[in-house]
Amino acid sequence: MGSRGIRTALAGLALAAAMAATACGSGQTPAPAAGGGVSGDVTVFAAASLTEAFTKIGKDFEAAHPGTKVTFNFAGSSALATQITQGAPADVFAAASPATMKTVVDAGDATGVPVVFVKNQLVIAVPKGNPKGITTLENLSKPDLKVALCAEQVPCGAAAKKALDSAGVKLTPVTFEQDVKAALSKVKLGEVDAALVYRTDAKAAAADVDGVEFPESAGAINDYPVVALKDAPNKTGAEAFLAYLQSAPAKAVLTAAGFQAP
Amino acid sequence: MAVDEIHHPGAAATPPRRRGQRRIPVFLIVPAGLGLAFLVLPLLALLLRTPWRELPQHLAEPAILEALRLSLLTASVATIFCILLGVPLAWLLARVEFPGRRLARALITVPLVLPPVVGGVALLLLFGRRGLIGSWLDETFGFTLPFTTAGVVVAEAFVAMPFLVIAVEGALRGADTRYEEAAATLGAGRWTTFRRVTLPLVAPGIAAGAVLCWARALGEFGATITFAGNFPGRTQTMPLAVYLALETDLEAAIVLSLILLVVSVTILVSLRDRWISSP
Numbered sequence: 001m002g003s004r005g006i007r008t009a010l011a012g013l014a015l016a017a018a019m020a021a022t023a024c025g026s027g028q029t030p031a032p033a034a035g036g037g038v039s040g041d042v043t044v045f046a047a048a049s050l051t052e053a054f055t056k057i058g059k060d061f062e063a064a065h066p067g068t069k070v071t072f073n074f075a076g077s078s079a080l081a082t083q084i085t086q087g088a089p090a091d092v093f094a095a096a097s098p099a100t101m102k103t104v105v106d107a108g109d110a111t112g113v114p115v116v117f118v119k120n121q122l123v124i125a126v127p128k129g130n131p132k133g134i135t136t137l138e139n140l141s142k143p144d145l146k147v148a149l150c151a152e153q154v155p156c157g158a159a160a161k162k163a164l165d166s167a168g169v170k171l172t173p174v175t176f177e178q179d180v181k182a183a184l185s186k187v188k189l190g191e192v193d194a195a196l197v198y199r200t201d202a203k204a205a206a207a208d209v210d211g212v213e214f215p216e217s218a219g220a221i222n223d224y225p226v227v228a229l230k231d232a233p234n235k236t237g238a239e240a241f242l243a244y245l246q247s248a249p250a251k252a253v254l255t256a257a258g259f260q261a262p
Numbered sequence: 263m264a265v266d267e268i269h270h271p272g273a274a275a276t277p278p279r280r281r282g283q284r285r286i287p288v289f290l291i292v293p294a295g296l297g298l299a300f301l302v303l304p305l306l307a308l309l310l311r312t313p314w315r316e317l318p319q320h321l322a323e324p325a326i327l328e329a330l331r332l333s334l335l336t337a338s339v340a341t342i343f344c345i346l347l348g349v350p351l352a353w354l355l356a357r358v359e360f361p362g363r364r365l366a367r368a369l370i371t372v373p374l375v376l377p378p379v380v381g382g383v384a385l386l387l388l389f390g391r392r393g394l395i396g397s398w399l400d401e402t403f404g405f406t407l408p409f410t411t412a413g414v415v416v417a418e419a420f421v422a423m424p425f426l427v428i429a430v431e432g433a434l435r436g437a438d439t440r441y442e443e444a445a446a447t448l449g450a451g452r453w454t455t456f457r458r459v460t461l462p463l464v465a466p467g468i469a470a471g472a473v474l475c476w477a478r479a480l481g482e483f484g485a486t487i488t489f490a491g492n493f494p495g496r497t498q499t500m501p502l503a504v505y506l507a508l509e510t511d512l513e514a515a516i517v518l519s520l521i522l523l524v525v526s527v528t529i530l531v532s533l534r535d536r537w538i539s540s541p
Contacts, residue, residue, distance in 0.1 A: 078509035146409070151492060153509035174409040175491025176498075178505060182488070189383075190392040191408050 433467020
């Protein structure tokens with residue numbers, strides 16, 4: 001409890017210093033409107049599946065707001081949530097599941113209500129050319145197939161379980177991977193014949209894998225909520241990034257990556 | 263720990279040294295104290311956050327016991343494997359002049375420098391289904407290492423063996439070679455000398471190396487989850503279980519880490535009492 005108090009005090013101090021610096025530098029009240037008053041580092045904690053899309057959006061954001069620098073921390077949503085609730089300094093949190101976002105909101109670390117900005121759906125990732133001819137979810141339960149799933153504790157695993165359960169498909173994977181990128185890399189390396197991953201991940205790895213769509217994935221769509229954090233060192237930066245996510249160019253990048261509009 | 267000094271072997275034969283009256287240099291005691299605090303305080307922070315009441319309940323969970331059993335088994339088998347190959351390797355590096363010895367010595371430290379996850383990928387590229395050796399194993403015997411308990415042992419041994427080799431090589435280089443020369447003069451062959459003279463001489467070094475190796479293997483995470491995957495009862499060791507528990511429940515993860523910690527410390531302390539301080 002004592003250490004928490006010290007941490008809060010330190011964060012407050014850093015925030016005060018940052019505000020003082022902004023006030024001295026620009027001499028105007030910070031406004032969340034695009035283009036004005038935004039500067040400095042914006043730290044975004046984002047789910048691993050957002051890696052490609054957010055890296056692009058971050059570059060576009062920096063171009064739209066000269067003087068800003070976006071730094072990303074991409075990892076499994078749950079690991080990021082733990083880091084945030086343990087006091088990691090971040091401005092924005094984008095999670096791959098509402099359940100993970102809830103742990104951050106419940107801990108009192110968010111400002112406002114999280115907004116769902118995209119949805120993602122599972123596909124079956126198979127090696128390029130689909131050598132085993134997998135076309136349906138049922139195909140995965142063939143005994144001679146090696147399948148990788150995400151662990152149930154991470155969002156892609158929870159979605160996979162939901163999809164398999166609703167389809168009534170029983171399958172024993174060879175491994176429960178720690179995140180969606182790990183599951184995908186097992187397909188890329190040829191160690192498994194198939195894995196359930198997000199459509200966006202299959203798309204990002206299109207050079208090595210094919211994504212097989214299956215109807216049951218509609219029953220296990222993942223919402224991606226995003227929120228500004230209470231202890232954000234750069235509050236105006238956080239607001240500006242959230243606003244930019246709703247802009248047409250950002251939406252185009254997200255759609256191109258395979259995400260669906262909410 | 264004052265007991266140690268009283269029972270010190272030969273303490274009765276030699277006159278007591280007046281160690282206590284010498285001043286301890288402040289330039290040593292301050293960094294030493296800081297070093298100790300640096301290593302112990304994070305552990306203390308962990309202990310303070312431990313929900314002790316939940317401990318017995320977690321200990322009774324079959325899944326936890328399964329992961330613990332698998333961890334102890336694989337770390338021990340990996341250590342035996344490392345001793346069988348690592349001690350001869352350390353001997354070769356310490357005692358035999360051969361071209362490329364410096365390079366070989368540098369290469370065995372590679373697994374120490376390599377991020378374990380990359381080590382896991384490297385193992386997949388060698389032993390995986392499409393790997394250099396793995397594809398041959400798969401086609402000839404229909405056998406693949408990834409996703410098996412044997413795969414866990416391979417991943418742990420890959421990461422832990424350098425610790426053993428470096429410790430044993432250091433012991434060999436520090437050991438007095440005149441005993442070996444005397445044995446050779448008396449007509450012992452190299453194998454006999456190694457077995458009857460060198461091995462007993464560096465036994466403490468081997469024990470220390472084996473402990474380091476076992477401890478590293480027990481805590482192995484990155485190479486294991488990358489190469490062997492994560493499947494309860496087959497490849498899910500304690501560190502993997504801890505990592506996944508961390509995804510949803512910090513308290514449970516702390517409890518799991520503590521169980522691993524208590525079990526490993528208990529084993530190491532009891533081994534130490536039996537093997538190291540008995541002679």
